[in-house]
Amino acid sequence: xxxxxxxxxxxxxxxxxxxxxxxxxxxxxxxxxxxxxxxxxxxxxxxxxxxxxxxxxxxxxxxxxxxxxxxxxxxxxxxxxxxxxxxxxxxxxxxxxxxxxxxxxxxxxxxxxx
Amino acid sequence: xxxxxxxxxxxxxxxxxxxxxxxxxxxxxxxxxxxxxxxxxxxxxxxxxxxxxxxxxxxxxxxxxxxxxxxxxxxxxxxxxxxxxxxxxxxxxxxxxxxxxxxxxxxxxxxxx
Numbered sequence: 001x002x003x004x005x006x007x008x009x010x011x012x013x014x015x016x017x018x019x020x021x022x023x024x025x026x027x028x029x030x031x032x033x034x035x036x037x038x039x040x041x042x043x044x045x046x047x048x049x050x051x052x053x054x055x056x057x058x059x060x061x062x063x064x065x066x067x068x069x070x071x072x073x074x075x076x077x078x079x080x081x082x083x084x085x086x087x088x089x090x091x092x093x094x095x096x097x098x099x100x101x102x103x104x105x106x107x108x109x110x111x112x113x114x
Numbered sequence: 115x116x117x118x119x120x121x122x123x124x125x126x127x128x129x130x131x132x133x134x135x136x137x138x139x140x141x142x143x144x145x146x147x148x149x150x151x152x153x154x155x156x157x158x159x160x161x162x163x164x165x166x167x168x169x170x171x172x173x174x175x176x177x178x179x180x181x182x183x184x185x186x187x188x189x190x191x192x193x194x195x196x197x198x199x200x201x202x203x204x205x206x207x208x209x210x211x212x213x214x215x216x217x218x219x220x221x222x223x224x225x226x227x
Contacts, residue, residue, distance in 0.1 A: 004157075033214060043158065043217040056214055091157045093215075102148075103215055105157030 025094030136202030
């Protein structure tokens, strides 16, 4: 049973470009969470999605950031017109819809904005 | 979710037991205690969780005080690979409350050879 898969592992973008980060949850998991970790800082919650629904986006910046989790395919975190401050590690986690759900994390995508 | 308090850093000798404390004095009756860790540059890893009884698995033991206001994560025989930031989190779980995990600052555990 493969774990949470994130790709790419490393992504380099120039200022103003778009970044697309993908997350394939574990098999059977219908909940996806995105977190951001700036250099030398803690993990900050961004958004929580179920299939085709955004449940909690209280941690998402108001502009340039969006997330989706379609019925088929991976969850996508999209950052438009990237700026240097977007450089960070972005982690995705998934869980089942059970009572004591544990979150399983991917290895992350390291985004570097030049 | 209830706030937790952990020491900023700790160290432990390799082969000894590492005991990581966590205070959660405002925990509610339906909130669980979870522990995760993050090894440098990797995604966080689930360790263990419990409600009020002590728990043990292949990675660690979790001791929760009777009043549930604090807990201790025990790594019985620490190795260099246990060097990581350890996060103590309390949260409600259940079908209607599946929600985000909020990570605090955690405890940076260093294992000495």
